[in-house]
Amino acid sequence: MTQTPAEESETPGVVSRRGFLASAGVVSSYVAAGVAGFAGGALTVNAAQASTPEKEAQLRAGQQSATIPFYGEYQAGIMTPLQSYGTYMAFTLNPSTTLSQARSMMQLLTDDAARLGKGKPTLPDGEPYLATEPARLTSTFGFGPGFFTKLGLQGSIPAGFTELPSFSIDKLQPEFSGGDLVIHVGADNPLTVAHAARQLSRTAHTFAEPAWSQSGFNRPQYGVASDQTGRNLFGQVDGTVNPRSAKEFDSQVWATSGPQWFRDGTCLVVRRIQMDFAGWDKLDDTKKETAMGRNLHNGAPLTGTKEFDTPDLKATYENGMPVIASFAHVRRAKTDNPAEKFLRRPLNYEDGLLPSGEPNAGLIFAAYMTDIQKQFVPVQQRLADLDLMNTWTTPIGSAVFALPPGCQPGGYIGEGLLG
Amino acid sequence: MKNSTSATKRGLSLVAVAIAALALGGCAPATPEPVTPTASDVWIKAVPELMDGMAMTGVFMTLENPSDEDIVLVGATNTTEGLTETPMEIHEVVKNDAGEMVMQMVEGGIVIPAKGSVTLKPGGYHVMYWDLLKPIPVGSHVTLTLEFSNDTTLDVDAVARDISTYAG
Numbered sequence: 001m002t003q004t005p006a007e008e009s010e011t012p013g014v015v016s017r018r019g020f021l022a023s024a025g026v027v028s029s030y031v032a033a034g035v036a037g038f039a040g041g042a043l044t045v046n047a048a049q050a051s052t053p054e055k056e057a058q059l060r061a062g063q064q065s066a067t068i069p070f071y072g073e074y075q076a077g078i079m080t081p082l083q084s085y086g087t088y089m090a091f092t093l094n095p096s097t098t099l100s101q102a103r104s105m106m107q108l109l110t111d112d113a114a115r116l117g118k119g120k121p122t123l124p125d126g127e128p129y130l131a132t133e134p135a136r137l138t139s140t141f142g143f144g145p146g147f148f149t150k151l152g153l154q155g156s157i158p159a160g161f162t163e164l165p166s167f168s169i170d171k172l173q174p175e176f177s178g179g180d181l182v183i184h185v186g187a188d189n190p191l192t193v194a195h196a197a198r199q200l201s202r203t204a205h206t207f208a209e210p211a212w213s214q215s216g217f218n219r220p221q222y223g224v225a226s227d228q229t230g231r232n233l234f235g236q237v238d239g240t241v242n243p244r245s246a247k248e249f250d251s252q253v254w255a256t257s258g259p260q261w262f263r264d265g266t267c268l269v270v271r272r273i274q275m276d277f278a279g280w281d282k283l284d285d286t287k288k289e290t291a292m293g294r295n296l297h298n299g300a301p302l303t304g305t306k307e308f309d310t311p312d313l314k315a316t317y318e319n320g321m322p323v324i325a326s327f328a329h330v331r332r333a334k335t336d337n338p339a340e341k342f343l344r345r346p347l348n349y350e351d352g353l354l355p356s357g358e359p360n361a362g363l364i365f366a367a368y369m370t371d372i373q374k375q376f377v378p379v380q381q382r383l384a385d386l387d388l389m390n391t392w393t394t395p396i397g398s399a400v401f402a403l404p405p406g407c408q409p410g411g412y413i414g415e416g417l418l419g
Numbered sequence: 420m421k422n423s424t425s426a427t428k429r430g431l432s433l434v435a436v437a438i439a440a441l442a443l444g445g446c447a448p449a450t451p452e453p454v455t456p457t458a459s460d461v462w463i464k465a466v467p468e469l470m471d472g473m474a475m476t477g478v479f480m481t482l483e484n485p486s487d488e489d490i491v492l493v494g495a496t497n498t499t500e501g502l503t504e505t506p507m508e509i510h511e512v513v514k515n516d517a518g519e520m521v522m523q524m525v526e527g528g529i530v531i532p533a534k535g536s537v538t539l540k541p542g543g544y545h546v547m548y549w550d551l552l553k554p555i556p557v558g559s560h561v562t563l564t565l566e567f568s569n570d571t572t573l574d575v576d577a578v579a580r581d582i583s584t585y586a587g
Contacts, residue, residue: 104558108580123462123479124541124580206467206557206581 063188064133070117072406073264075413077138078343078368079249082230082239083186085193086347087215088270088364089201090179090399091208092146099151103418105207106141109183110412112203113139113196122199135189137196141413142268142401146180156417158258160371161267161402167384169395176272176397179211184268184366188220212397214272216347216364228307229299232348232363234280234392236292237299239344240307241334252341255370261416264405266368269376272349272397275362280392291388293330301330327388333379340378342369362393372400454486455571456531463548464541465557465579476555477510477545478563478577481538484531491568493528495546498574499561505550507563512542522547528568541582555579 068076093102112122117137121128148157166172181204185196193215201210218230229237243252255262280288289295293302293311301311302323311330315323324331335341347364354360369375383390404414461480484490495507509525520542529544531537539545546563555561557579565573 101558108558108578111578123460123578124464124582126541126582202581202583203557206465 064135065119066136066188067118067134068136068138070114070139070406071408074254075140075265075403075406076117077140077184077186078253078266078345078403080136080138080186081221082218082345083136083138084188084220085190085215085217086184086186086364087193087197087213088347088366089183089185089197089204089213090144090211091181091183091201091204092178092211093150093180093208095150097150097207099153099418101207102147102151103412103414105181105204106414106418107412108203109139109141109200110407112199113141113413114409116196116199122203124202125199127195130191130195131199133189133192135187135192137185137187137192139196139200140184140186140403142182142184142403143414143417144178144180144182144399144401146178150180153417156259156261158255158262158267158371158402160258160373160375161262161400162373163400164269164372164377164380164398167380167395169384169390170398171394171396172398173396176212176214177399179399179401181208182268182270182399182401190217212399214270214347214349214364214397216349218347230346232346233275233277233350233359233361234288235296236294237307238346238363240294240299241341243341243343248341249343251338252375253343253368253370259417261404261414262402263416265403266370267372267376268401268403269365269367269369269372270397270399270401271365271367271395273363273365274394274396275359276392276394277359277361290325291328291391293324293328302328325388327386329383329387329389332382332385332387335379337378339374342367342375342379362396368403453569453571454484454490455573456482456484456490456492456565456567458482458565458573458575461575461577462580463555463561463577465559465581466551466555467557468554469551474551475547475549476551477539477541477547478561479539479541479545480575480577481536482529482531482565483536484533486533488533490531490533490571491528492531492546492565493568494566496564496566497548497561498564501552502555502561503548503550503552505548508547508549509544510547511544557581 068080070076097105115122116131116139117134119132119134121131125131145157145161145163148154183197183200183204185193185200187193187196197213229239229242232238243249250256253266255265257263283291285296289302294300295302299307300309303312303315304310311324311334313322313324313331313334317323345366345368347366348361349364350359350361352360367376404417407413407415458480461478463478464476466474466476478495482492492509494509497503497507509528510522511525512520512522515521525544529537529539537544546565559579561577561579563575563577565575567573
């Protein structure tokens with residue numbers, strides 16, 4: 001099997017110190033982003049050859065100062081190319097919080113997010129120097145079902161925004177489920193994410209109690225061939241069929257009908273998927289590829305050679321067996337129905353060890369779509385009914401949110417609903 | 420004392436400007452309009468509920484002085500209806516002889532240097548509200564008028580923010 005760049009860039013000393021598999025994703029991320037990557041990692045060979053230390057330093061400084069506009073038609077952090085680090089935080093509205101206080105909360109959060117996105121501290125920032133490296137920071141806000149019911153806004157709930165049905169594979173834990181308000185922070189610098197998350201959670205805390213917080217990471221984009229999708233901790237490429245063009249976003253992600261406040265907004269599904277590494281490690285490459293229906297080295301479907309080749313579900317071996325098995329994840333998830341496509345913006349998580357000593361690790365599956373019922377539920381139902389990957393993955397958290405559109409300077413996120 | 424100091428300073432500067440203008444144009448200058456500093460990022464530490472005898476809080480901001488001479492923030496007046504009857508004060512936090520951080524009035528006010536700025540922030544300079552008559556909830560706004568040594572004034576709006584991340 002062809003080695004992946006990420007594997008090549010891990011040094012044995014680092015891996016043995018950090019532990020087997022549990023930290024592999026974290027280690028590769030740091031190596032790729034840091035000095036070791038420049039010293040010899042395959043990830044940055046091309047960049048290193050064409051460059052000097054001064055140019056590298058400039059390039060890295062540019063990355064840390066890069067900004068994503070906060071104001072606009074859509075909220076930032078959705079169409080924004082996936083950052084290396086992210087945190088999803090959910091809150092439960094205080095019983096005493098009124099509609100006018102919810103408005104106040106969103107005005108303050110908007111002000112905080114706009115400042116942080118420019119690399120500026122929030123007004124009450126106690127650590128203003130942590131705000132100076134925005135590193136493509138985005139802050140995105142959404143409302144859970146309880147936000148509408150608690151504030152008397154039931155009449156404004158978009159038709160396609162519903163709770164998920166309970167799936168047979170679910171083993172949901174309350175500490176990763178539900179919530180009235182979600183704040184998603186993403187950036188290419190983990191310190192930036194942590195700081196922004198703390199600033200925004202302080203503002204929310206006056207009006208709501210923290211419900212859960214989930215942080216994760218992805219391969220840095222810098223120094224990596226841009227045409228390959230990121231990998232999860234099972235080594236699988238994840239997000240191949242994502243919308244990429246503005247036209248695809250218009251048809252899959254941004255709301256064009258429904259309540260006026262929701263136009264150019266979207267729905268978010270956050271599912272925490274725990275991975276069973278003990279079971280996964282028992283599989284050889286062929287079994288892993290059969291379960292997924294894609295090869296491991298570049299994510300191509302088993303009927304193709306490149307990641308973005310379309311899987312041929314009809315292809316069979318000479319003995320008549322399908323090349324992509326009946327239970328393969330790709331077959332179960334694939335749809336030709338344009339109404340069942342959506343954006344995946346996953347984060348890997350690695351939070352120490354389970355009591356068993358196995359890695360407490362998996363995937364924060366974050367999906368964005370106009371209509372949960374029509375786009376997401378049919379796909380998730382097919383996967384719940386039959387997908388061999390269910391053997392090694394367990395959904396342990398689930399939450400849904402409706403995300404308002406963006407806003408212009410002087411306005412605030414959610415103004416169409418709360419104004 | 421602070422008034423006489425700033426008045427003297429202003430007088431000297433005016434003379435300087437006059438001389439410069441005469442040198443350039445050779446005719447008598449009009450009296451220049453005094454420059455009003457600008458205020459940005461104005462906020463006030465929220466007071467969600469009034470504590471017995473502790474109903475006070477501070478206003479923070481960044482003041483910029485685009486002019487060629489120092490301007491001093493010498494006072495402030497509350498313009499929010501029903502918020503307080505007690506005059507506001509300009510304060511700073513300093514270490515006393517015992518090594519404790521204490522709040523005290525700033526002698527002569529806060530200097531905004533020429534072509535420069537000064538930031539009022541927690542643990543440093545602030546404009547002090549005393550004897551609040553009602554709470555200042557997070558997200559609410561109060562208004563006040565800042566008074567400067569060159570007799571200019573500036574109306575500002577301060578948004579109330581919480582300062583602690585995990586206040587109960």
